[in-house]
Amino acid sequence: MFRLLRYFSVISAVAVTVSAALLVQAYRMDQTHEHVQLAEEANLHLAEVFARSFWPQLLPTISALSKEPPETWAGSGELQVLDAALRTQVEGQPISKIKIFNDSGTIIYSPVTSEIGRSAIADKAVQEALAGRSSSILSFKDRFEGFTGVANDVHVVETYRPIIGADGRTQGIFELYFDVSAARERLSGAMLKAAALILACFAALYGALVLVVRRAERLLHSQQRALAENQKLLNEQKDMLHLLLNTAGEAILGLDAQGRVTFVNQAALALLGQDGEEMVGRKVHDLIHHALTSEPHSSEECEVHKLLAGPDNDEHKSDLFCRRDGTKFPAEYVIRLLDYGSGGKGAVMVFRDVSMAQEHERHLRKLAHFDALTRLPNRIMLADRMCQAIATSRRSGEFLAVCMLDLDGFKAVNDTYGHKAGDQLLREVATRLVENIRGDDTAARIGGDEFALLLGGIKTVQECETALQRILKAVSMPYSVTGAVVQVSASIGVTIFPNDGVDSDQLLRHADQAMYKAKQSGKNCFTLFDPGADQRSKANHATLRKMGEALEGGQFFLLYQPVVNCRKGLVLGAEALIRWRHPLLGDLTPGEFLPLIERDDLIIHLGEMAIAQSLSQIALWRQQGLELDVAVNLSARQLHRKNFIERLKELIQPYPGETYRHLKLEIVENAALEDTNSVADILKACNEMGIHFALDDFGTGFSSLVHLKRLAPAALKIDQTFVADMLEDSANLAIVEGVVAMAMAFQCDVVAEGVENIDQLLMLLELGCETMQGYVLSRPLPPEAFSAWARQFKPDPRWQLASNPRPSRGDFQLLLAEANHRHWVEQLIDFAETGKNGNSLLLDHRSCHFGLWYYGEGFSRYGGYRTFGDIESLHANLHKLGQRLVGEVEMGDRDAVVITQAELEKARDGLIQELRRVRAVLPHAGHV
Numbered sequence: 001m002f003r004l005l006r007y008f009s010v011i012s013a014v015a016v017t018v019s020a021a022l023l024v025q026a027y028r029m030d031q032t033h034e035h036v037q038l039a040e041e042a043n044l045h046l047a048e049v050f051a052r053s054f055w056p057q058l059l060p061t062i063s064a065l066s067k068e069p070p071e072t073w074a075g076s077g078e079l080q081v082l083d084a085a086l087r088t089q090v091e092g093q094p095i096s097k098i099k100i101f102n103d104s105g106t107i108i109y110s111p112v113t114s115e116i117g118r119s120a121i122a123d124k125a126v127q128e129a130l131a132g133r134s135s136s137i138l139s140f141k142d143r144f145e146g147f148t149g150v151a152n153d154v155h156v157v158e159t160y161r162p163i164i165g166a167d168g169r170t171q172g173i174f175e176l177y178f179d180v181s182a183a184r185e186r187l188s189g190a191m192l193k194a195a196a197l198i199l200a201c202f203a204a205l206y207g208a209l210v211l212v213v214r215r216a217e218r219l220l221h222s223q224q225r226a227l228a229e230n231q232k233l234l235n236e237q238k239d240m241l242h243l244l245l246n247t248a249g250e251a252i253l254g255l256d257a258q259g260r261v262t263f264v265n266q267a268a269l270a271l272l273g274q275d276g277e278e279m280v281g282r283k284v285h286d287l288i289h290h291a292l293t294s295e296p297h298s299s300e301e302c303e304v305h306k307l308l309a310g311p312d313n314d315e316h317k318s319d320l321f322c323r324r325d326g327t328k329f330p331a332e333y334v335i336r337l338l339d340y341g342s343g344g345k346g347a348v349m350v351f352r353d354v355s356m357a358q359e360h361e362r363h364l365r366k367l368a369h370f371d372a373l374t375r376l377p378n379r380i381m382l383a384d385r386m387c388q389a390i391a392t393s394r395r396s397g398e399f400l401a402v403c404m405l406d407l408d409g410f411k412a413v414n415d416t417y418g419h420k421a422g423d424q425l426l427r428e429v430a431t432r433l434v435e436n437i438r439g440d441d442t443a444a445r446i447g448g449d450e451f452a453l454l455l456g457g458i459k460t461v462q463e464c465e466t467a468l469q470r471i472l473k474a475v476s477m478p479y480s481v482t483g484a485v486v487q488v489s490a491s492i493g494v495t496i497f498p499n500d501g502v503d504s505d506q507l508l509r510h511a512d513q514a515m516y517k518a519k520q521s522g523k524n525c526f527t528l529f530d531p532g533a534d535q536r537s538k539a540n541h542a543t544l545r546k547m548g549e550a551l552e553g554g555q556f557f558l559l560y561q562p563v564v565n566c567r568k569g570l571v572l573g574a575e576a577l578i579r580w581r582h583p584l585l586g587d588l589t590p591g592e593f594l595p596l597i598e599r600d601d602l603i604i605h606l607g608e609m610a611i612a613q614s615l616s617q618i619a620l621w622r623q624q625g626l627e628l629d630v631a632v633n634l635s636a637r638q639l640h641r642k643n644f645i646e647r648l649k650e651l652i653q654p655y656p657g658e659t660y661r662h663l664k665l666e667i668v669e670n671a672a673l674e675d676t677n678s679v680a681d682i683l684k685a686c687n688e689m690g691i692h693f694a695l696d697d698f699g700t701g702f703s704s705l706v707h708l709k710r711l712a713p714a715a716l717k718i719d720q721t722f723v724a725d726m727l728e729d730s731a732n733l734a735i736v737e738g739v740v741a742m743a744m745a746f747q748c749d750v751v752a753e754g755v756e757n758i759d760q761l762l763m764l765l766e767l768g769c770e771t772m773q774g775y776v777l778s779r780p781l782p783p784e785a786f787s788a789w790a791r792q793f794k795p796d797p798r799w800q801l802a803s804n805p806r807p808s809r810g811d812f813q814l815l816l817a818e819a820n821h822r823h824w825v826e827q828l829i830d831f832a833e834t835g836k837n838g839n840s841l842l843l844d845h846r847s848c849h850f851g852l853w854y855y856g857e858g859f860s861r862y863g864g865y866r867t868f869g870d871i872e873s874l875h876a877n878l879h880k881l882g883q884r885l886v887g888e889v890e891m892g893d894r895d896a897v898v899i900t901q902a903e904l905e906k907a908r909d910g911l912i913q914e915l916r917r918v919r920a921v922l923p924h925a926g927h928v
Helices: 002-053 055-065 070-075 077-090 124-130 181-247 266-272 284-288 303-309 355-366 379-396 410-417 419-435 461-476 504-520 531-552 602-623 644-652 669-673 676-689 705-711 720-725 730-745 758-767 783-792 797-801 809-834 849-862 866-891 894-925
Strands: 095-102 107-109 135-146 149-164 170-179 251-256 261-264 317-322 328-339 345-353 399-408 442-447 450-458 479-481 484-486 489-497 525-528 556-565 570-582 586-588 629-634 663-668 692-698 715-718 749-752
Touching (some): 002 055, 002 095, 002 149, 002 170, 055 077, 055 107, 055 170, 070 077, 095 149, 124 135, 124 170, 149 181, 251 266, 266 345, 284 303, 303 345, 379 442, 379 504, 399 461, 399 504, 419 442, 419 484, 450 461, 556 602, 570 602, 676 692, 676 705, 692 705, 720 758, 730 749, 730 758, 758 797, 809 849, 809 894, 849 866
Parallel strands (some): 489 525, 715 749
Antiparallel strands (some): 095 170, 251 261, 399 450, 399 489, 442 450, 479 484, 570 586
16 A cells, blocks of 8 residues: 555656646747737737838938938938837837838838947848748847837847838838737746646645545455455356256257367266266367267368367257267257457357157158148149149040139238238138049149149030139138138139140149239139140240341331420420331331330330430430420330339430430339339439439329329320310310319329310310320421421410410319310211211200209309300300201201301300300309
8 A cells, every 4th residue: 555655656746747847838838929929910010000101201211311321320310200200109008119121131220329220131030021021039138228228138029020112122121129028027927826726736636546546445455355255156156057057958068279078067978978077178079079980080170170160150050979889869069169368268069969850850841742831732742743633634635724823812811910810811712622622633732822723534624614613702702710701812824734735834834824814804713824825925026036136226216206385385395206117017106016025125125225315316406406305105114123223324324414304204104003112212213313204194094192192203194095085075174184183283294195186285275284295286206307397396376365274163164165065066067967976966955064064063153143144045056056957957958057057157156255255254253
């Protein structure tokens, strides 16, 4: 204890002294630097003032003095005036002296007259100033003469400030002396106080540490006592551990780094038939491997020794171990490495006899031919029975039906009621399958909810179909699982041997293909595999090969159909449409070749070619001054390709962002719905690159608002089938209006496809759809023709006939009435000319679509407005003329037909004009 305190005291005293000295010195240097900096700033500021106020007046004096001998300068009256002025300026300030030098380094002014005329050019500070650089020096003067006379022991900061003329040359120097003696005295006092404070702090710290050392000594004695008690407890625990190891059921060996036994428990002794004293110190390899095996090998080749030298792991190993009497037994063992730190390394080996386990495993292998859940034959036994059934069919000449059955709706049951319910359902299905086939037939479980059936001894295909209908009916009956009633159905694919004369594996594959067709056909049905169709499929492979060669030979090319904003009269871009220039058949449209490759990777290569050519065309048009978007259609196969984003990045990599952001991608609605989450992630990645998507053929699929929200496309494209019939079919018109409203609700663009006439175009503008493409604008064009068309494009003046605001509910019905009656009159005129389709005309004005709305919902909402009532007489008169025209046609009065037809067309125009007037008035009445 005394020695510890003595060492601590000496070291602490040295540390305190050195630390205090370093801290005081650091403080002194910091304060000194601060004083110099403050004094320098004051000197420079005052020198700046003198340079502006005195120097211009002093220049003539300097010029005059330079002509006189230096010893006469001190008596100059001008310098005496300057001296008085400077003394007045520095009065009350710590500026104790000022010197002024000319451009040759000679002192022209000093309060000490003996210094005037002296050259200071050898002074480095003067040289620096003449070079145009200011400098400051802290110095101590034991004798100093300045404005106030002679002073002793003075600390001053000397600042040399050059005076730069307009030509950039140094005209002179101001040297100012700032007296910091008082500040230095205050600094010395502060230093003493700081040193005292630091010493006091260290003394307090020293006292605290002494107490800590004393406390540490007491804790040390206490820990020594605790260590002795812990050692005693450790010995007791060691004895307990030996007891536990000896009573453990597993055989345990302790090993050192060289593989020698350091400990062995009773279970190991009993299993090996060894004596404990003989085992300790011997290598484990000699005990259970080499000495008793018929094939000796070195310890380096021993698996146990390899594990001792390798990394630690929990992997179980298997081997044959030897007992002392020479008998062998299969053992499973694991070795865990131990690191004792400075005490070295070792390992623990735990092993057990697995004779019983292996016997049990052999028993399980006997059951490997049956499914554990349903007890039906599994795939292995199915293959064996198929070979037997095929051989039987060949001998007997009867048919063999190979069926693949997949449950419809099983996943929903499994997800809703849990795996326990799913397992119970599979067992029930297996039972029903066995009950509905003959004893010689086979029902097997392939995996999951897939089953296979072998139905032999069939004489006709109708007999097979009857059996399958019976199975479908049995499977589709309700089930009671885990207290709930559920229902599933089955999709079955069937191939008939020997009509399908292939091997067993091919038969299963053909049945599986037919099963997927049954799924696509609506489920809960069966589909027979058609070998002829399979042959046709193989023939398609030859066509695919030719198309691949055509792609490599550059026979595919793109045409561009304009996309125009008809409201603004602007060409926005184009849709790229692919064509095949067949050497024999001429130019083929996509419908003539794309269906052949939609399930083949060739469609991916074709899509990538379209993207690459479109990007090149965009870049070329930009060079020509045309900023146009180009939309490229993507197939579902290309979109769902795992590396789609990587390939797209490779395709756009050669182009700057300003170019590839004009690329737009279009996907059909059904392709987007195959995997909504995956497609949404793809769309998000493309949006981040600046490439946006549109949903093509929108309205033809089964999308929901949830899907539309999740996908968030940039645009919806109205399918051309709705656009083509919207003027004749009110349902199609309502669909178009709904798609436009949905696009507005989701804040995305809407594009109408297949617009073929001005009436369709005006109706779309009325509905709020501004962007269109179709033959009314232009047919698909080659790139050169497209650029010429775009430069010469002028909007049709008739487009201005459409109103701007999107129609309301009532407005929409009036708009629909306009379209319906225009078409109705056209039908009447066609009937008058041809005499055909007269029975489909609705002649009663209360029975047509508009009449039903007008006298129902429309009249109840708007009947109080005079403008709305004005329509009734015009509408009724139009139908009356229609009835008259039909009667005249039936009587064959052609002269009357011509007169009535003219009146009918005039009445139609009057009704349409009134409908438009009402549409313009009704919103102002508050009934939008």
